[in-house]
Amino acid sequence: MPAVSKGDGMRGLAVFISDIRNCKSKEAEIKRINKELANIRSKFKGDKALDGYSKKKYVCKLLFIFLLGHDIDFGHMEAVNLLSSNKYTEKQIGYLFISVLVNSNSELIRLINNAIKNDLASRNPTFMCLALHCIANVGSREMGEAFAADIPRILVAGDSMDSVKQSAALCLLRLYKASPDLVPMGEWTARVVHLLNDQHMGVVTAAVSLITCLCKKNPDDFKTCVSLAVSRLSRIVSSASTDLQDYTYYFVPAPWLSVKLLRLLQCYPPPEDAAVKGRLVECLETVLNKAQEPPKSKKVQHSNAKNAILFETISLIIHYDSEPNLLVRACNQLGQFLQHRETNLRYLALESMCTLASSEFSHEAVKTHIDTVINALKTERDVSVRQRAADLLYAMCDRSNAKQIVSEMLRYLETADYAIREEIVLKVAILAEKYAVDYSWYVDTILNLIRIAGDYVSEEVWYRVLQIVTNRDDVQGYAAKTVFEALQAPACHENMVKVGGYILGEFGNLIAGDPRSSPPVQFSLLHSKFHLCSVATRALLLSTYIKFINLFPETKATIQGVLRAGSQLRNADVELQQRAVEYLTLSSVASTDVLATVLEEMPPFPERESSILAKLKRKKGPGAGSALDDSRRDPSSHDINGGVEPTPSTVSTPSPSADLLGLRAAPPPAAPPAPSGAGNLLVDVFSDSPATQPGLGPSPEEAFLSPGPEDIGPPIPEADELLNKFVCRNNGVLFENQLLQIGVKSEFRQNLGRMYLFYGNKTSVQFQNFSPTVVHPGDLQTHILSAWPSPAPPGLPSWQPGNRSRSLFGPLT
Amino acid sequence: MIKFFLMVNKQGQTRLSKYYEHVEINKRTLLETEVIKSCLSRSSEQCSFIEYKDFKLIYRQYAALFIVVGVNDTENEMAIYEFIHNFVEVLDDYFSRVLRYSAV
Numbered sequence: 061m062p063a064v065s066k067g068d069g070m071r072g073l074a075v076f077i078s079d080i081r082n083c084k085s086k087e088a089e090i091k092r093i094n095k096e097l098a099n100i101r102s103k104f105k106g107d108k109a110l111d112g113y114s115k116k117k118y119v120c121k122l123l124f125i126f127l128l129g130h131d132i133d134f135g136h137m138e139a140v141n142l143l144s145s146n147k148y149t150e151k152q153i154g155y156l157f158i159s160v161l162v163n164s165n166s167e168l169i170r171l172i173n174n175a176i177k178n179d180l181a182s183r184n185p186t187f188m189c190l191a192l193h194c195i196a197n198v199g200s201r202e203m204g205e206a207f208a209a210d211i212p213r214i215l216v217a218g219d220s221m222d223s224v225k226q227s228a229a230l231c232l233l234r235l236y237k238a239s240p241d242l243v244p245m246g247e248w249t250a251r252v253v254h255l256l257n258d259q260h261m262g263v264v265t266a267a268v269s270l271i272t273c274l275c276k277k278n279p280d281d282f283k284t285c286v287s288l289a290v291s292r293l294s295r296i297v298s299s300a301s302t303d304l305q306d307y308t309y310y311f312v313p314a315p316w317l318s319v320k321l322l323r324l325l326q327c328y329p330p331p332e333d334a335a336v337k338g339r340l341v342e343c344l345e346t347v348l349n350k351a352q353e354p355p356k357s358k359k360v361q362h363s364n365a366k367n368a369i370l371f372e373t374i375s376l377i378i379h380y381d382s383e384p385n386l387l388v389r390a391c392n393q394l395g396q397f398l399q400h401r402e403t404n405l406r407y408l409a410l411e412s413m414c415t416l417a418s419s420e421f422s423h424e425a426v427k428t429h430i431d432t433v434i435n436a437l438k439t440e441r442d443v444s445v446r447q448r449a450a451d452l453l454y455a456m457c458d459r460s461n462a463k464q465i466v467s468e469m470l471r472y473l474e475t476a477d478y479a480i481r482e483e484i485v486l487k488v489a490i491l492a493e494k495y496a497v498d499y500s501w502y503v504d505t506i507l508n509l510i511r512i513a514g515d516y517v518s519e520e521v522w523y524r525v526l527q528i529v530t531n532r533d534d535v536q537g538y539a540a541k542t543v544f545e546a547l548q549a550p551a552c553h554e555n556m557v558k559v560g561g562y563i564l565g566e567f568g569n570l571i572a573g574d575p576r577s578s579p580p581v582q583f584s585l586l587h588s589k590f591h592l593c594s595v596a597t598r599a600l601l602l603s604t605y606i607k608f609i610n611l612f613p614e615t616k617a618t619i620q621g622v623l624r625a626g627s628q629l630r631n632a633d634v635e636l637q638q639r640a641v642e643y644l645t646l647s648s649v650a651s652t653d654v655l656a657t658v659l660e661e662m663p664p665f666p667e668r669e670s671s672i673l674a675k676l677k678r679k680k681g682p683g684a685g686s687a688l689d690d691s692r693r694d695p696s697s698h699d700i701n702g703g704v705e706p707t708p709s710t711v712s713t714p715s716p717s718a719d720l721l722g723l724r725a726a727p728p729p730a731a732p733p734a735p736s737g738a739g740n741l742l743v744d745v746f747s748d749s750p751a752t753q754p755g756l757g758p759s760p761e762e763a764f765l766s767p768g769p770e771d772i773g774p775p776i777p778e779a780d781e782l783l784n785k786f787v788c789r790n791n792g793v794l795f796e797n798q799l800l801q802i803g804v805k806s807e808f809r810q811n812l813g814r815m816y817l818f819y820g821n822k823t824s825v826q827f828q829n830f831s832p833t834v835v836h837p838g839d840l841q842t843h844i845l846s847a848w849p850s851p852a853p854p855g856l857p858s859w860q861p862g863n864r865s866r867s868l869f870g871p872l873t
Numbered sequence: 874m875i876k877f878f879l880m881v882n883k884q885g886q887t888r889l890s891k892y893y894e895h896v897e898i899n900k901r902t903l904l905e906t907e908v909i910k911s912c913l914s915r916s917s918e919q920c921s922f923i924e925y926k927d928f929k930l931i932y933r934q935y936a937a938l939f940i941v942v943g944v945n946d947t948e949n950e951m952a953i954y955e956f957i958h959n960f961v962e963v964l965d966d967y968f969s970r971v972l973r974y975s976a977v
Contacts (some may be wrong), residue, residue, distance in 0.1 A: 309959065319952045361958055368951035375949075403920040408950060442919035 069149065070117045077124065093125055104138055115142055116150045119157050126161060136163050143175035148186060151179075155190050159197040173206045180210060185221040188214070192227035196234040201242075204235045208242040211235070216251035222260040229255070229266035233273055240277065249274070249281045256288040261307045261314060264292065268320040275327050286328050287336045293321045294343040297350075297369075311356040315365040322372040330380045341383060347373045348389050367405065374412050384421040391416055391425040398432045403442055410436070410448035417455035426456050434468050443477055450480075454487045462495030466505055473512050481516040485509055486676045489521045493670065499528065499535040500542075507546055507556070514553030520671045522559050529563060531664040537570040539563050544577050547585055557589045558597050565604030566661055569611045579612035587622065595633050602628075602636065606643040610659040613652075620647055799823055875953070876928055876943040877904075883937045885909050912939050922950050933957045 076096060083089040100118045103110060110118075115138055122135045135157070142154030158172055172194075179191035192211070195203050214220055215228040229252075236243045252274075255267035268289070275282040296304070296314050307314040331337045351370050355363055374390045377383065394416065397409035410433070417426045433456075437449040450472060457465045469488050476484060488509055496502035506525040510517050529539045543560040546552070552560075564582055571577040583605070590601055605619045622628065628640035650658065785792055786804075794817075795802040801820040806813060817834075821827050877896070880889035887905050896904065911923050912932045923930040925943070931953045932941040940957050944950075 309955070316952055316956065319949050323947070323949070361955060364951055364955050364958075368949055368955060371951055372949050403918060404922065404951070404954070407920040407922060441916075444922065444924060445920060 070113075070120060072117050073120050073124070076121055080128070093128070093130060096121060097125065101134065104134065110138075112142070112145050112147060112150045116153045120153050123153075123157050123160060132161060136161065136165070136168055140168055140171050140175065143172065144178070151187065151190060155194045159194050162198055162200070169200075169202055173203065176203075176207070180207070180214065185224050188224050189227045192224070192231045196227070196231040199234045199238045201239055204239045204242045208232075208235050208239075209244065212243075212246065212248040212252075216248045216255075222258075222263050225255070225258075226260075226262045226266045229263070229270045233266075233270045236270075236273060245278060245281060249278075250284070253282055253285045253288060256285060256292055261304065261317060265317050265320060268317065268324055272320065272324045272327060275324075279328065283328070286325065286331050287333065289321050289324050290331065290336050290340045290343065293318060293325075294339050294346075296321075297343050297346050309365050310359055310362040312362060312365040312369070315369055318369045319372045322369070322376050326376055326379045330382055341386070344373055344377060344386060345389075348386075348393060351393055367408075371408055371412060375415075378412070378415050378419060381419050381421070387416070387419060387422040388425050391422045395429050395432070398429060398436065403445060406436070406440075407442070407445050407448060410445065410452050414448070414452045414455045417452065423456070423458070426452075427458075427461065430456065430461060430464070434464075437468060437472050443480075446472070446476075447480055450484060450487075454491065457491050457495065459495050459497070462491060463501070466491055466495075470505070470508055470512060473509075478516075481513050482518065483676070483679055485513055485516045485521060486518070486672055486679070489524065489672050490670065490676065493524065493528070493672075499532055500538045503529065503535060503539045503542060507542060507559070510553055510555045510559065511546065511549075514555045517555050518675065520675050522555055524670065524672055525559065526562055527665040530566065530662050531667075536563075536567045540567040540571045541577070544571060544582065544585070547589070552589060554593055554597055557586075557593055558600055561586055561597070561601045561604045565607040568608065572612065579608065579615050580618070583608055583612075583615050583618065595636060599635050599639055602639045602643060606647060607659050609643075609647045610655050616647065620644060623647070874945055874947060876945060879905060879908065879939075879941045879943075881905070881909050881912070881939045881941060883913070883939070885913070888938070908941055908943070909939070912941055921954060931957070935961060 079092055080089055083092055100122060103114070103118060119135060119139050119142060122132050126132045139154045139157035139161075142150045143158075145151055145154070163169070176191045176194060179187040182188065192214075195207055195211075211228050211232045215225060215232060220228065232243065252267060252271065255263055256271075258264050258267070271282055271285050275285070296318055299313050304313045307317070309315055325340075331340060347369060350366065355366070370393070374394065377386045377390050381387070391413070394409045394413050397405045398413075400406055400409070413426055413429070416422050430453075433449050433452050437446055437453065440446045440449065450469060453465050453469060466488055469484060469491075473481060473484050473488070489506065492502050492505040503525065506521065510522065529535055540563055543556075543563045546556055547560045564586065568579065568582050572579050572582070586601060586604060590598060593601070602623075605622065609616045609619050623640050623644040628636065629644070631637045631640065646655070646658070782793055782795065786794075790807065791805045792803065793801060794804045799822055801822055803818040803820070804815060805818070806815040808814075817832070819830070819832060874893070876892070876894050878889070878891045878893075879887060881887050885906070887909075890901070890905065892901070908925065908930060911925060911930065915923070921932055923932070928943050928945050929948075929950065930941055930943055931950055932939055933954065934940075940961070942953055942957060944953055
């Protein structure tokens with residue numbers, strides 16, 4: 061298209077621009093602009109009709125002023141008038157103006173759409189192109205509605221010029237992306253695919269972009285494009301450098317088109333037709349071969365373009381994952397790039413290799429490069445490249461090289477950026493767990509993790525190590541010993557204290573024989589860290605102390621002394637105070653048998669999917685690697701003290717006693733000794749929300765305080781027992797039988813209270829004519845301010861099983 | 874898909890910005906400052922691809938001018954890298970008497 065040379069076209073404009081450029085200050089510039097705006101305004105309002113040239117000049121000036129950053133609020137009408145002129149330059153300025161200054165005035169939009177319609181129908185290719193560009197640039201819904209049906213027709217019409225076809229394809233693409241529902245699939249889809257065979261490379265490029273986008277939603281409609289794309293690609297790749305004259309970039313034929321074709325092929329599985337497949341494989345091999353040949357030009361652009369095609373080819377090979385020799389060749393090629401001079405290539409090679417590592421054919425080949433990758437991890441100056449190297453090590457890890465990789469990643473962690481530390485910690489934890497043959501190595505690794513990057517070790521990681529240690533008898537002693545030694549370090553991270561406290565509390569007896577780690581020594585070691593820790597850790601340590609009283613009676617007096625101290629019994633934090641009081645009483649009141657039963661060793665945790673994987677997946681976002689499985693979160697929450705929100709555990713089939721409304725938290729104990737009964741309520745009162753999980757596995761505190769873990773699925777308790785608990789609780793199940801469960805939730809503030817009643821249908825049939833009534837005993841009637849009945853009055857049909865409706869009682873004084 | 878195309882000079886002023894996905898005006902300035910900051914702080918030995926939030930930035934430096942393209946993960950980075958160069962060459966050819974410095 062001819063350039064608009066402002067030099068010879070509009071002298072007035074050129075003068076104006078040089079005036080602006082010569083302005084010495086911002087104020088002078090604004091003054092000049094305002095002068096011009098006033099001039100233009102008067103000209104537009106004037107009686108004399110302006111001729112096309114002047115209109116064009118002024119509209120152009122307005123556009124320039126807008127681009128400088130000032131707001132323009134007039135001139136749209138004149139611009140729209142320019143659209144209907146027959147001169148190309150005027151039309152172009154008109155379209156330019158309205159594309160840049162989009163106006164939402166509906167009257168104008170109607171006029172604009174009219175003008176565009178005329179231009180589209182005009183059969184003049186330049187005018188049609190202008191109109192199509194305008195639609196594509198603006199892409200508003202109104203335009204889409206007006207033109208979405210016409211553009212496919214133009215696209216596949218036999219007599220459209222190449223430039224028009226190009227513009228039409230891209231315009232359609234834009235409209236489709238903006239409002240996919242407006243573009244109807246029709247018989248034009250088959251014709252669009254045939255555009256891939258067009259002579260003009262520009263048309264092919266535009267068509268490929270369009271098809272790539274469309275086939276994501278409707279892959280079947282465009283299936284035929286695969287064979288056409290393959291033949292086009294092989295023609296380009298094997299063409300001599302003199303063939304595609306206009307489309308050869310530094311001796312590389314049509315690089316962007318090749319990349320687009322390769323990407324289109326990645327939307328489909330490998331072609332079934334043997335001939336097509338053969339051609340494609342040949343083509344891919346040619347690309348790989350060319351990479352080995354000496355370059356035709358010294359310029360960096362040539363090698364960049366060539367490599368762009370090469371990387372896309374490798375992506376395609378990885379996507380197909382079916383040709384072993386191609387995969388191995390790709391891997392070798394990437395291996396060469398790993399040590400290339402250019403950082404860009406090293407980065408891209410590491411990234412591609414990451415996806416290659418998960419393919420079974422090439423996994424072994426990838427592993428051969430482990431030394432190069434480790435070297436990259438240590439010596440690269442660019443943090444993104446180092447991060448890719450770490451990702452690749454994670455992907456290529458398996459049983460044979462796990463130990464080496466984990467130790468390298470730990471070493472990297474010591475100097476890593478803070479932003480990426482958490483991710484690396486999670487990865488190391490996952491690898492250590494997955495490939496641990498010897499669990500003492502696993503324990504060492506996690507403790508090292510805590511030592512190196514304690515702040516970034518999230519809770520899931522150290523919960524996991526505790527679960528594993530609890531479940532495996534053979535490693536308990538080793539864990540206790542290692543943790544004891546780690547705690548002796550002068551500066552010890554708080555997470556280490558947490559882990560150490562828990563492990564010594566459970567398994568401290570295993571190392572108590574050794575005089576260096578005798579019970580009093582253990583206790584004083586833990587207690588020395590006590591005051592440096594946060595509230596959550598201190599709470600955990602208090603639990604450890606009571607466990608010590610059970611395990612090591614000789615420490616009873618010392619520990620009781622600590623518990624009795626004013627700083628514990630009158631501690632400002634409610635959790636600590638409660639624990640101190642309760643544990644003190646427990647230790648003094650309960651006999652040794654009862655104490656032993658209550659403080660029995662933790663049962664093994666049920667095997668569950670790792671919550672660490674879930675956390676890593678969440679961090680990486682939805683694009684996480686396919687090697688990570690979908691996992692459920694670990695429902696047992698160790699931290700009662702307001703830190704972690706309890707998540708509802710997934711109940712696979714609701715049993716009759718399952719709590720539909722999630723209101724019942726702790727199983728009521730069968731024959732509770734007094735302190736542990738209080739302890740049970742302790743759990744409930746301090747739960748975060750009424751929807752605490754009905755634990756499938758016992759959370760440590762519940763099992764700790766209630767006798768034995770067999771109390772998991774509670775039978776439907778008697779009504780009395782249900783009512784009793786409301787002495788201390790506001791929420792809970794009020795009544796339950798085979799048909800119905802009624803729950804209550806209430807909240808009170810000062811002299812006002814509010815109660816919600818929830819009714820749950822436990823049967824598999826529907827309730828009809830369900831109408832709850834609330835009867836208030838005499839006195840209470842006068843105090844109830846308002847009551848709202850359930851939203852299911854009689855006569856309303858079907859009340860679904862498992863449904864709940866509710867009544868709401870307003871403020872009670 | 875290309876999300877945005879920016880031309881920024883070394884002082885941090887945006888010379889050209891074209892967004893292919895709707896971004897609010899105030900968010901644009903924020904985006905641009907952050908993008909510029911990450912590009913300016915890189916040395917020549919580091920690679921030209923930066924990961925920023927959920928897209929990738931591919932940048933190329935021409936004297937005092939940075940051209941930054943933000944893409945999502947469906948694009949081939951090397952192809953975009955060369956595309957930037959192609960764009961600059963086209964500008965050079967089209968406005969033949971205009972030097973790169975004028976864009977700054």
